[in-house]
Amino acid sequence: TASELYSLHSYRTDLSRACSLLTKHPMLIEQLLALHPQYDLRRYFLLEQSCRAYFTYLQLSNTSTYEKKSNNNDDASNVLVTLRLLRVLVRYP
Helix, strand or coil: CHHHHHHHHHHHHHHHHHCHHHHHCHHHHHHHHHHHHHHHHHHHHHHHHHHHHHHHHHHHHHHHHHHCCCCHHHHHHHHHHHHHHHHHHHHCC
């Protein structure tokens, strides 16, 4: 698509600016750009697994709150886990 072509062009430009030696070897730039989709897949896989674990934790903690009457510890724990997930999502965009 047009947005993918634009992002590839901007990546190519950024790489050329970051390392002037790459402008002399355009094949190296193309090889680096070929690795980019694999990197994205791995990064999104890890984020997806983090979110899945988060929702599983919330689901399990909700079923255990019916068995217990003290929700203060569970609420604090849920807030802590939510903040940790948000930190992961912000730190590794």
